[in-house]
Amino acid sequence: MADYEPKVIAFVCNWCTYAGADLTGTSRIKYAPNIRMVRLPCTGRIDFMLLLQAFGQGADGVIVSGCHPGDCHYTAGNFHARRRWIVFRRLLDFMGIDLRRVYFSWVSAAEGAKWAELVNNVVADVRKLGPYDTFPKRLSGQIRPLEVA
């Protein structure tokens, strides 16, 4: 397992966490390169199927992060997201996903250092947990890539 490099997928909102991660860049704070970010307008846009698809795609860990409660660019999108996450966790659990691999967080546009810390912690945790292939294996053959337009 020495050469195992975890794959972490992050779903972030455009206004807080994406901008926060931009700030991490402008501040030149280093973090693990194992992360791939998917930019969405708001955490309220995050669909349960996206999380499932990420795990189906072989993600070893998934981060969902947006604006702090009360700071949503769209007034209340993150409140909707927060409510949904409670259900998401139970649903993920029901689907047999290892919940230790799902991370919900709030990172504001001013928290560049927090983003780096979050990514490093998640990558380190997931590294300890080892590769996660049970779910994709179970799914194999069931989820097909969408047809190319």
Place this chain on the structure above:
Amino acid sequence: MPRIGVFVCHCGENIAATVDAAAVAQAAAGFPGVVHSVDYKYMCSDPGQNLIRDAIREKKLTGVVVAACSPRMHEPTFRRTCADAGLNAFLCEMANVREHCSWVHEKLPATTEKAIDLVRIMVEKVKRNRPLFPIKVPVTKTALVIGGGIAGIQASLDIANAGHKVILVERDPSIGGHMAQLSETFPTLDCSQCILTPRMVEVAQHPNITLYTYSELEKLEGFIGNFKATIRRKARFVDEKLCTGCGICAQKCATKKIPSEFNAGLGNRTAIYVPFPQAVPNKPVIDKAHCTYFRTGKCKVCERFCEKKAIRFEQEDELIEVPVGAVVVATGYDLKQTDFFPEYGYGKYKDVVNGLQFERLASASGPTLGAIKRPSDGKTPETIVFIACAGSRDPAKGINYCSKICCMYTAKHAMLYKHKVHSGKAYVFYMDIRAGGKMYEEFVRRAIEEDEVHYVRGRVSKIYERDGKLIVKGVDTLLNSRPVEIQADMVVLATAMVAHKDAEELAQKLKVSYDGDHFLSEAHPKLRPVEMNTAGVFVAGACQAPKDIPETVAQASGAASKVTGLFSKDELQREPVVAKVNRCAPPLFSTCIGCFLCESACAYQAIEREEIRGRDGKLIKTVARINEGVCQGCGTCVALCRSKSIDLQGFTNEQIFAELLAL
């Protein structure tokens, strides 16, 4: 078949130092659908943009991916480039290989691999992009300016003089802000009120400006060009139209010993009061918390003496709604208060004052009429100590930043003191002297050389009282860190400038971001210093960061010019990132099942009900329709939709799942 072009930028060394840009371009060339892939040193430069334009034309590209900086930086640039070459702007996407890759990772193969992944994700997304067209919206040519300090005054006057309507909202009973409290201003030593009050009057008299003092923004809804602001006009308990500002009410008021906010707590005011003689408007308010009538039910002395019968004890807060097209936020700052400095005895010793209190003591309109007298016994201080960086640049106190104006106003204070008390001794404890600005360094040198102010480089550890003197214990770091002890009569702390206590709440109302110190964040630290990340909302003055008057005025004029630029058009173009309910052929018409869960989730009331009727006019079903002028494109409804009938343009399910599948 998609024909995608990939353009990898080196950003000089910014990307190329850790990411092998040529390898990224080479790898991208092999992705399905990519017909053109190049790397270039500066993609945003003119030759770089020409590479894109030429490729679009020659290779007949159907989509473009630019691997460069954050889309928050240059997405508009590259979208414009594509539009120039005839490709729909929304068929261009950016892969963020700078902020999210080269700047945050070491030079390792994994970093280049990540960059390749980021490009692959975007290639898969852009293949599924659809041409979109900007949404046109009308503009309400009225600006809302929040805060009536010098920033708000300047912005209001500039916008109003350009011929547009302005609504200026100020939370205090008078406009003027902190600048009205100052005695003289650096580096010219001209009287602050003398330069400010004419502007205040101009605001009050300007035909294009509606002034709401003693009012606060309650709510802001809508979007650029089309906001709806709800303003709370707090009850003054005085009919502004009838009141002549004669002042008899304040003279007769029974409650007289309320610390005056305007005098920074050094003087007193009455319960019915005008904050200062030059107040605009010069109309009093009743401070409900202190008024004898409101506390005990008896008194009404003011009402008895008011000849115009303008007192209105029954008045209540009033909410008014105004349509505005742009907002300028200019809410200013606060000073870090009392218990923050236990070691300096601030709040404990009357003669330890803050900078603003000293301004009031030095001001001709202040409680001592400009004579420097210590608050405890009214004596003229023979020895005075000024402490710069009281709180600022002190991580132990939680304030890492420099408050920027203290070096200058401390030099000014010391100078004013020496001009008024010739025999007095003035000491300044400082960490560094930061006098960057036109005539600033010369000003500080004048304080040191001509006015013989003693500058001691070092910090003060403690202040305590002994035999009626304030003992200031510090250290002189230029003299081998020798301990210094000064027996002072008065101490002035240049306390840190902090964000206004309501800054967070205001930011949430305006949906703009703020930094860790609660200062409001501009859209870009260098290139968009007066815009905010919510379109149509601009920022000016110390609510954005500590700054002095010239800088504040410059920023306010900058914000005003942005507003007038916005108002120069009759129609605005807005990004078409909006939700859409699908449409399909009969008998379904739309997969929408009409549950209207989306309606309850939408924060903007953008969901409308649409009836689908047959040719005979019979109702077939009712489905959701999204008002694209109102929709802001958050996508909450998309995630919520049970029948998956709504999608978000620019972030469709198809696009996002394709991004994931590319990983």
